[in-house]
Amino acid sequence: MGQLGSRVGLYDAATVRVSATGTIQVMTGAHSHGQGHETVFAQVVADKLGIAEAAVEIVHGDTSKIPFGMGSYGSRSLAVCGSAMDRALDKIIAKGKKIAAHMLEAAEGDITFENGSFSVTGTDKAKSFGEIAFSAYVPHNYPLETLEPGLEETAFYDPNNFTYPAGAYLCEVEIDPDTGKVTICSFTCADDFGNVMNPMVVEGQVHGGVAQGIGQALVEHTAYDENGQLLTASYMDYAMPRADDLPFYQVDHSCVTPCSHNPLGVKGCGEAGAIGSPPAVVNAVIDALHRAGMDHVDHIDMPLTPARVWAAMQA
């Protein structure tokens, strides 16, 4: 982001440590507080190295173990920290090729890595990822000036642009004309998040975002009195949306336009639900009032509580 004028690199970092038995620890700057980093990051590593996800451990949140990073916010974890991880894995593979070249007595340039196996191009000579990992820590006859034992790499990735997810959100509401109460009848989201690593996790992010956005649009309000006293200091007065305020959501991400500037082709998804839903809800309410003949109502301040909607209808 330094390139975009923020005057600071909004990088993130990952260290990939391969053990002698081929299991992997990845220390990440981004931290999971429920978004599913452990699942998705392990998937990225396993896919790239052709190994089992169970062999990958994601270590996050412990500043005594992880490289310096910028953390989880701004829908950036996979796009930025995931890309750092991808870069570190590139370094692991490059090092693995050197080790394979030594073990297979071939030129480094002749080694290809595919499906978890290092092989000499055009031959059946190959070493598995696990064999390479073992050799890295039990080096035999290594040309130590050019081939260092061990298999651990770190990468810092500083993106050169934002990602640009796009979506359309559709909300259908009913308004009780006697009370002003708004009911969400259906809610549909279509997003282009680029490549989707784990649909279940991505949809979970959208669900939560949509609920927060509907909460913001309909009930959530931090209110103060004229003396600055907080009036909504507990859930007795601060309204959180509950299960019966919300419907099942329809979530679609079938339109995939990979991000062109990060190695994973992914875009941010964490905030999309919360961004798209408030205007969809408010527009639906205004539209419903217009259809009911109240076309003088063009605006109601959020949250659209029953009291506010009813007051707008009386105006």
Added chain:
Amino acid sequence: MTQVTMTVNGKSVSGQVEGRTLLAEFLREDLRLTGTHIGCDTSQCGACIVHVNGNAIKSCTALAADLDGAEVRTIEGMANADGSLSVIQQAFQDHHGLQCGFCTPGMVMTAAALLKENPKPSEAEIRAYLEGNICRCTGYHNIVKAIMAASGQDVSAIAAE
């Protein structure tokens, strides 16, 4: 201080408590059963729900001393005898019914209470029964879906995994 004895997750436990000691505090601090969470502490969020004598209650709004002799079950007592996840817990995992996990113990305890009363609840019945359980991460979608699945209903038609 008052002496209290309870059966918690099938085991007899006892301890000395102050009058003001909440059941949630007794479970978490005296018995170290920290799976029961304290969220709002005002009886709204439901993260602290446990079963007392078979009924779901908010353990942050009940005094330990008032529950002398009670039979208590917490999230730590929900897994099967062999340590595998119960049907409800497994459904939460399978259907991504939790993200940060803070509300999850209360959600699972409430779901268990619901399914005991109503083995095949409709979507609306589940949502109504979850009135006292707040979740900030999931938008409730996968929680409701997991409870439907745990009750043996086909959830494949509900959009999105």
Added chain:
Amino acid sequence: MYNFEFAKAKTIADAVKALSSGDAQALGGGQTLLPTMKQRLAAPTTLVSLNAIPEMIGVCVNDAGEVCIGGATTHATVAREAAAHYPALAALASHIGDPAVRNRGTIGGSLANNDPSACYPAAALGSGAVIKTNARDIAADDYFLGMFTTALDEGEIITEVRFPVPQKANYQKFVQPASRFALVGVYVAKYAGGVRVAVTGAASDGVFRWAEAEAALSADFAATALDALAVPGNDMIADLHGSADYRAHLVKVMTKRAVAAAA
């Protein structure tokens, strides 16, 4: 929460004795009292639990056909056990708070607290119930004296509430979006001698009877009988969740809905 001495009564006599000393307070289900004490808005030196007094727990029907509910009976029990005898009352109980709250909260606790937004005061006043204490019987019309204020004396406890069963009744609650208490709740009950309408949540003095609606509905038990009436906004609560005018409006809307549902 400040600490206190805890005592658990086994009989009504035990409870009355324990409550007679010092700054003792009765503890029902604690669903309001404990949060209030956590905020240090109440700090009794002794709490006397009424939750293990067998004579104060349960639902029955007496010879006069009244539904009698022990003061320490939980909302969940009322919802279950009163359903066959007084469905509107059971339905009201089944929507107080949430399931976990209903498993602890008690009818006696709710009526003794007289929260201006609670549901039970509307049922008691709307049914012309009798609130029986360790010392006397109090008619609902004489019991509710304003927000959080009742005719109970210090140390007096509600042992039973007796509800005459109406021909028709219904309770309609419009919830405050955050607390889910009644922003406005209206209990309508049609007896042979006339119709009672009790309103909770709306007024700054707590639950009240809407006399004009009672007269109109006693003459004609139909929602349309209320068309010409309007509730003045003067005594209504105005807060973050609704203006006085909005609450006054909701009183009429909920009353009409209760009549329609009961009829």
